[in-house]
Amino acid sequence: MTGNRRESPSGKTALMHELVVETAARTHRGRVRADNEDRHLVKRLGPQRLVLAVADGLGGAPGGSEASWQTG
Numbered sequence: 641m642t643g644n645r646r647e648s649p650s651g652k653t654a655l656m657h658e659l660v661v662e663t664a665a666r667t668h669r670g671r672v673r674a675d676n677e678d679r680h681l682v683k684r685l686g687p688q689r690l691v692l693a694v695a696d697g698l699g700g701a702p703g704g705s706e707a708s709w710q711t712g
Contacts, residue, residue: 661690663682663692665680665682665694667679667680673697673699675705676697677698677699677704677705677707677708678694678696678697678708679694679695679697679708679709680693680694680695681693681695695707695708695710696708
């Protein structure tokens with residue numbers, strides 16, 4: 641992180657930080673299941689807003705695949 645001082649509209653000085661985020665994901669269906677119900681999501685909502693989500697599958701339970709797809 642790097643810091644920069646910036647004056648706010650109230651006249652107070654705030655220390656601003658730049659955060660760099662690098663992501664990676666890997667999933668595997670395993671040895672037993674025919675389908676992989678695991679999902680992940682990385683979504684930028686703005687210059688300072690990021691959504692990170694992980695949905696673990698339900699091991700073949702009814703609706704598990706659809707539930708994990710709701711993540712993305």
